[in-house]
Amino acid sequence: MEKKTEDRSPTNRAVITGCGSFVPSKILTNEDLARMVDTSDEWINSRTGIKTRHLTSDEESTAYLATEAAKRALQYAGLDAEDLGLIVVATITPEMVFPSTACFVQQALGAKKAWAFDIGAACSGFVYSLHLVHQLIENGRLDSALVIGAETLTKITNWKDRSSCILFGDGAGAVVLQRKQNAGRGILYSTVGADGTFWEALNCQAYGSRHPVSRPLDNPDKVYMQIKGREVYQQAVRRIVDAVTDCLEHCGLTLDDVAMVISHQMNARIIESAAKRLNLPEEKVFINIQNYGNTSAASVPIAFDECVRHSKIKKGDIVIFVAFGAGVTWGANVIEF
Ligand SMILES: CC(C)(COP(=O)(O)OP(=O)(O)OC[C@H]1O[C@@H](n2cnc3c(N)ncnc32)[C@H](O)[C@@H]1OP(=O)(O)O)[C@@H](O)C(=O)NCCC(=O)NCCS
Structure with a gap:
């Protein structure tokens, strides 16, 4: 249920008070893949940095992963699900066409007071969502x-x-955001963008209104993700560099002020190439794609949770989240944790 009264105090801050993540237990290695298609561990690792990825079983759905990650984040924050004001799920692999995945999570958590919806901004979905929720909390429309x-x-x-x-x-990551007054920390800034002219670079076309289930597909592969890897690669590097530069300039920060940049994990080589252009030292760029592959909207919160739990990020640190994905979309958030 949305708050009816607004508290527009400029001291309202959207603070990350908890994080959590969850991945299914089944692991698929590069060696497993080499038995399925004409590839090798050497090719995959050298081009992408990926060694293994986690796979859901038939019984494990997106809402299940989301709920498990959410429980861990709520526990970290010490917040009761019943006190939540909003649940946003960023996903391009929803539970079903409708209702939203967020409604299934709301049901599973028993978060009776929360309104709930999904955001479909592909790999940038988590960064987009933080940008939106940040505004609602700072405007005093939302407590958590x-x-x-x-x-x-x-x-x-x-x-x-x-x-x-x-x-x-496959996987899920979650954060709890809470309105704190005079906290002196929280989400400081976000930058987001999109360019629909490049929609063909990354897509999954069936079954939407353009290719409804009632009509046979001209190409049966349209039920799967299709990517133009090289095109994505070049754009991703440029957009990540521009988004991080925008964050630094807008907030008057230098790289010395930033403890960690957490990029969407799409390809270790893309992240390393962007980091090099930004002159970011290796220890300030977190990469865990070797264990998870590309988990789209889940990759930034999974990486953030891993950093927090392994004390790579501490209270008060300045962290930049940055992402690029289908649409094409991109964005970044500056957080004082
Ligand atoms: C996908 C990606 C790893 C491919 O790497 P690349 O260096 O661009 O490789 P190319 O697609 O140009 O293919 C080069 C060759 O490798 C081959 N190849 C492609 N996949 C292969 C695989 N898994 N194993 C072995 N060979 C492979 C190609 O057939 C091609 O062979 P050819 O030269 O004989 O035609 C890389 O482009 C990438 O990571 N792109 C972005 C990923 C992405 O879109 N992520 C989702 C969005 S966030």
Whole structure:
């Protein structure tokens, strides 16, 4: 239920008070993939940095992963699900066409007071969601929210296409945001963008209104993700560099002020190439794609949770989240944790 009264105090801050993540237990290695398509551990690792990825079983759905990550984030924050004001799930692999995945999470958590909806901004979905929720909390419209990135991309993977099936994995990450007054920390700034002229670079076309289930597909592969890897690669590097530069300039920060940049994990080489252009030292760039592959909207919150739990990020640190994905979309958030 949305708050009826607004508290527009400029001291309202949207503070991340909890984080959590969850991945399914089944692991698919590069060696496993080499038995399925014409590829090798050497090729995959050298081009992408990926070694393994986690796969959902038939019984494990996006809402299930999201709920497990959410429980961990709520526990970290010490917040009761019943007190939540909003649940946002960033996903391109929703539980079903409708209702939203967020409504299933709301039901599973028993978060009776929360309104709930999904955001479909692909790999940028988590960063987009933080930007939106940040505004609602700072405007005094909301006291608390769960923002979750959750994906089961392996359910829309073409396991015969070696150029895409090596890339993706399943998982979920979540953060709890709470309105704090005079906290002196929280989400400081976000930048977001989109360019629909490049929609063909990354897509999954069936079954939407353009290719409804009632009509036979001209190409049966349209039920799977399709990517133009090289095109994505070049754009991703440029957009990540521009978004991080925008964050630094807008907030008057230097790289010395930033403890960690957490990029969407799409390809270790893309992240390293962007980091090099930004002159970011290696220890300030977190990469865990070797274990999870590309988990789209889930990758930033999974990486953030890992950093927090392994004390790579501490209270008061300045952290930049940055993402690029289908649409094409991109964005970044500056957080004082
Ligand atoms: C997908 C990606 C790893 C491919 O790497 P690349 O260096 O661009 O490779 P190319 O697609 O140009 O293919 C080079 C060759 O490798 C081959 N190849 C493709 N996948 C292969 C695989 N898994 N194993 C072995 N060979 C492979 C190609 O067939 C091609 O062979 P050819 O030269 O004989 O035609 C890389 O482009 C990438 O990571 N792109 C972005 C990923 C992405 O879109 N993520 C989702 C969005 S966030």
